[in-house]
Amino acid sequence: MSIRLPDHYTARPVSLDDLLPIVDLCQVYFRWMNGVNSSMEEELRTQWGFDFFNLATDTMAVFTADDLPVGYVEMWDVREPHVDLVGWAIVHPEHMGRGIGKFLADWLEERACQNIHKAPTGARVVLSQSTESGCQPVIDFLSNRGYRHVHNGYRMRIDFNEPPAEPVVPEGIVIRPIKNEEEERVALFAKYEAFLDHRGAIEEPFEEYYLRWKDIIRNTTYNDPSLWFVAWDGDQPAGMTLNYATTDDDPEMGWVHTVGVRRPWRRRGLGLALLQTAFCALYSRGKTRAGLGVDADSLTGATRLYERAGMYIERSYLGYELELRPGKILSRQGLESEE
Structure with missing residues (x-):
């Protein structure tokens, strides 16, 4: 991979041994983003065990010299016809502004582009990410990388x-x-x-x-x-x-x-x-x-x-989308008449 990592950090895919340190990273990140103390342990343990998710090829984490994770990203491409890929990335608040977010975003987009060939010829392929509506740093980061705001969601x-x-x-x-x-x-x-x-x-x-x-x-x-x-x-x-x-x-x-x-x-x-x-x-x-x-x-x-x-x-x-390849939109955008 040609993407450059900031000095004093290392990067590698995660393994099951990294689960609890990544959970700790998630807790710090969510407290920074919305003040919520979200464990994520059960969710990550579940997702990392799926047959259709490969930790070796679909994740990347950034570690300090002490082997503590300070950044994490995952890419999901589990549905035919492979036109809507999904990414999720987090960075430890104390390590923001050092290029880790850019490294993870570069890795995610490069990894997603490797799957474009799976989509039907002529179909539009996008990479989707989302963030909370009040998290302006992430909103600005995605917008500056060319992501377009396409929908809203509620909890x-x-x-x-x-x-x-x-x-x-x-x-x-x-x-x-x-x-x-x-x-x-x-x-x-x-x-x-x-x-x-x-x-x-x-x-x-x-x-x-x-x-x-x-x-x-x-x-x-x-x-x-x-x-x-x-x-x-x-x-x-x-x-x-x-x-x-x-x-x-x-x-x-x-x-x-x-x-x-x-x-x-x-x-x-x-x-x-x-x-x-x-x-x-x-x-x-x-x-x-x-x-x-x-x-x-x-x-x-x-x-x-x-x-x-x-x-x-x-x-x-x-919700934001980055267009990886232009073409015909295959996903549902509206309802035809049910009459």
């Missing part, structure tokens, strides 16, 4: 000052937890179909999607199938919600990972019923609040749904 939450409202389920629909691996597959199919209408979604074969999610489930220590709910219309899955009983930064908060409704069952109140089902389940586990992440400009109106359910915006995020 929303609800506080259970009283028991959450019981769901009002549309007539003919039954919502219940999944019972077995077969129903797990059904839940993931409903998720797959519902999120084809998500901004930036790229259609891929369901079997590839399913196998990737099986790997995620296998490696996620806090996965709990009893918090997976499917809405059934007879033998058809109309929607689902997948939830976790914990988050990295708040032990009192449950996490609504996903709420989705398939097209034929939308605009009937099912999304709200699924969300309220999740709230009730998390509350029954002793959680005093629940959170989720959402596209601020959701094509299906998810933000408005969450606000109706009593949620409010806790933090906001900015």
Whole structure:
């Protein structure tokens, strides 16, 4: 690699032995960025164990002479057709301004460019990154490197000052937890179909999607199938919600990972019923609040749904893209008529 590292530092891909030092780096970085004490240990341990993520080729860290990590970057390219690559990088606040951020960004962009050949001929390929909306140093850094602000996201939450409202389920629909691996597959199919209408979604074969999610489930220590709910219309899955009983930064908060409704069952109140089902389940586990992440400009109106359910915006995020190759956009940008 021809990218020059600042003096007095070394760089190498991480290994599993680096997990806890990188977790410590993440904690320092997040306290600097937003004042939140986020562990990231379980999330990193899970992600580093995925079959589709290679620590040797998809990560790079910068270390001091004492072998302490002060910078870390990872590159994700896990979905066909390989047109939307994702990067994430952090630098220890006490080591900012020394060229470490530039080194990591150069590595990330060079690494991403190595995968352009995987994309279909003539397709546009981008590298995406995000940051909190108030983190001006990172915003300026990305903008100065040619990244373009393309979307906004929210972390929303609800506080259970009283028991959450019981769901009002549309007539003919039954919502219940999944019972077995077969129903797990059904839940993931409903998720797959519902999120084809998500901004930036790229259609891929369901079997590839399913196998990737099986790997995620296998490696996620806090996965709990009893918090997976499917809405059934007879033998058809109309929607689902997948939830976790914990988050990295708040032990009192449950996490609504996903709420989705398939097209034929939308605009009937099912999304709200699924969300309220999740709230009730998390509350029954002793959680005093629940959170989720959402596209601020959701094509299906998810933000408005969450606000109706009593949620409010806790933090906001900015999404940026760097065009690696111009061409035809393959990801979803809007909804065609459903009539």
